[in-house]
Amino acid sequence: MYPQIFSAAKDVDRAFLIILGFSVFILVVVTIAMLWFLWRYNVKRSPVAADIRGNFWAEVIWTVLPTIIVLGLFWTGWSSFKAMRTIPDGAMEVLVEGRMWSWKFTYANGKTSQELYAPVDTPLRLKLSSRDVIHSFYVPAMRVKWDLVPGMDTEVWIQSDTVGEYDIFCAEYCGLKHADMITLLKVLPAEDFQAWLDGSAETEGDEILRGLALMEEYGCFDCHTMDGTDDVAPPLNGIAGKERLIILPDGAKRTIKADSHYIKTSIMDPGAELVDGWDDEMPPYEGDLSDEDANVIVNYLLGKDESGKPFKALEHPGLHFAKVEGCLKCHTTDGTTTGRAPSFKGLYGSTITVRKDNKEKMLTADEEYIRQSIKHSTKWVAEGYVDSMPPYDDLNEETIEGLISFIKSLGGKD
């Protein structure tokens, strides 16, 4: 059978074996008897039928015996269920939130994730809630499934005896992208889990933010893009480790790897190592930009923190919130539309038509509009879309700020 990593589910698997074993036995007996009778009592071999109208004792036996057996099967199933439902005291609590069509897991220290991280051999009490419609939390490898019902608190527990990654599905049909509402259960050794739990995304996020803010402040994005397209200067995303053909001031050409030294030189004295094919138009930032700030930008572009440890992902910290809160299931970041919600790309600062209380209204998508739309989604619905987003009025200020800043970073038809 399918691998199984939950000690309490051992009884369930045993119940499977007992019930399926009994069932297959009955099926085989019935089928063989049927085929045997069909052959043995064919009119060719049995021209005259016996006159049997019933047999009291036979019927008593095949009523009473199955009754006793099914009661036994009932008990097997029920006791295995009971074990799955009895949550051990002191189990670690994790909040599980479902919404169309993603998951959010919140741990005791407030850390959130889209994938469920769990330490091995530790019981977890999962407190289930739904923001919109009914979902169902399902881990096949645990034999665990429980519904997330809006307006109702449900809970279930899991405990893995094996390190590894396992599928988590939504098992209750929840609309368009029901099939996409899948994620992973990542079971880690206890110390790795603790390290993950303590490793604060915030400090990392702060550095990314600082790098971004500095680049904005110094106008880097006036000429460079971060999405791979050429502006008046080469794009900067994914620059770390790239091979570059550069022209030295003496006209000699050389191929080098974009490392921290190269990037820093290019900021401080761009003419010194000019990328082939681009004009020497960028002003040197030597003296303008402090050495410390330059390092922050270099680190940001290289995707590393100060100690040289790589960031988990070179992304806007608000993107993390957008993923965890499930925004990106309906909103895109590339200007295309899913048909269910407007894209974040180019949203900020644009003029849009919204409906409020059935009245149409034009407005500029400013910070306040974005904030209100997140918190009270039903109030201002953009033209062409239906009011299907649940209100997120319980998000903390940090998350909302992060989201707004992320949307701003994608926006700006100015």
Add this chain to the structure above:
Amino acid sequence: MSDTVMDKGFFAPKGGSKIMEWLFTTDHKRIGMLYLWAILIFFSVGVCLGLALRLELFAPGPTIMTQQAFNAIFTLHGVVMIFLVVIPSIPAAFGNIFLPLQLGAEDVAFPRLNMFSFWLYIVGGGIALTSLFTAGGAPDTGWTFYVPFSSISTTNVSVAVLGVFVLGFSSILTGLNFIVTIHRMRAEGMTWLRMPLFPWALYATAWIQVLATPILSITVLLIAIERLLGMGIFDPARGGDPLLYQHLFWIYSHPAVYIMILPAMGVISDIIPVFCRKPIFGYKTIIGSSLAIAFAGSLVWAHHMFVSGMSDTAVMVFSFLTFIVAVPSAVKVFNWLSTMYKGSIRPEPPLIFALGFIFLFAMGGITGLVLGSAGTDMHVHDTYFVVGHFHFVIFGGTGMGLFASMHYWFPKIYGRMYNKRIATWSAIIIIAGINGLYFPMYLLGLAGMPRRYYDYLPQYTDLHQLSTYGSWITAMGLVLMFWNLWHGRKHGRVVGKNPWGAATLEWTLPSPPPTHNFDEDPIVTHGPYHYDGLIPEEDAVNESEGDK
């Protein structure tokens, strides 16, 4: 093949407009035929939708349709198959035609109400189909219409549930009509214990229809009120309770499963003795088990809700009752088998379909134990295991029961015989196809594949492909079977009154039966499985064909 001029019986035109005399007929046989044709047309629609779903699932990722289309198509497949095909299938078509004939009556108790039921069925079906093409597009909620999703879906749910509401009344009125007919219209000497098992099964079914269907009507009405008037009956944001909806829905929809299966069991109980030339084993036990299923089956609805968040005590009670309801079904299977024991078996096509019913119903029934057991249900609930389970029971059970009825009563309705060899082969192909189609679903479910998924992870690909191959075999079997029957209607060999040598009253009438049924009111002097002196006319035919 003979072209002898046959008496057309109830098919004979009455003069006047042919369409009008059929559409406004009060003859139970004609109404039954109208139902049969309508059901078969809806059935082919449902089959095509099912094949499209299987094709989409042939490979992970988008294959032939969009996600929204997939969601709408599985919803439609469920609604069409359940409300337009399976629930009316045997009772409305064959029950209408043969209940009065088997009782020795001239018609049902309320012929005009009967016609009205048919019209409600057509109007309800029409409304349900209208929801596809009007504002908002085809509903995408699944046939279960679970709230709160069905309250917020922007598709045309309100119109679809209105269709279901109207269809419910058709079902209630048909049930009422049958109950009164069975109580009041039996021929002289037709005591309760001389009634064939098919009317008995219809009787048990009719009570469920009358008692349980109103709850469905109330429930869909509440959905409509919630959607249209914005009242928070089920919506937690407005103080409602989503679990209340699930309870109300399953209080009808679980007994509805027995509305679907009991008539098929009745047909099988009638067919097996005929072809074994032996009275049914344990006549009273089968009646008792039908009534027990109807009663106990009304008390198990919440086994659809073990992981819904209802209390663990409720889980225990409903799991217990579910296991209890397994017993009468098992008893029936043992009685059918015992009927074959020491019989003189003619392996004619209706019997092959009936045995196919027993095998496929058992395949589906035993996995019901896995689903009824709380611990194991937690794993396989809402996975492909469930999809496999109810398709085995409903398609393998009720579907095969319907096909068995069609092959059993075909010579009575048309006075001709289809090609029996092709019929037997089509039965075997369909049985093989159903196994190929649904058995992989059990394995998928055990491996954790959730149902109603447009896309799936790569580890499930092989089993999904097997299942899709099975769907093609099933479709080929169905085409062969329907073609054979279609051809046999006009070109089959002409047969006499009682080709199978059956002992129930419909076989004493000419084929097709005349409009007024019995020339003289029959007087019943023996039970329905009394074969003394009845020799199947087909025996001689089989013998001469065997000589060739």
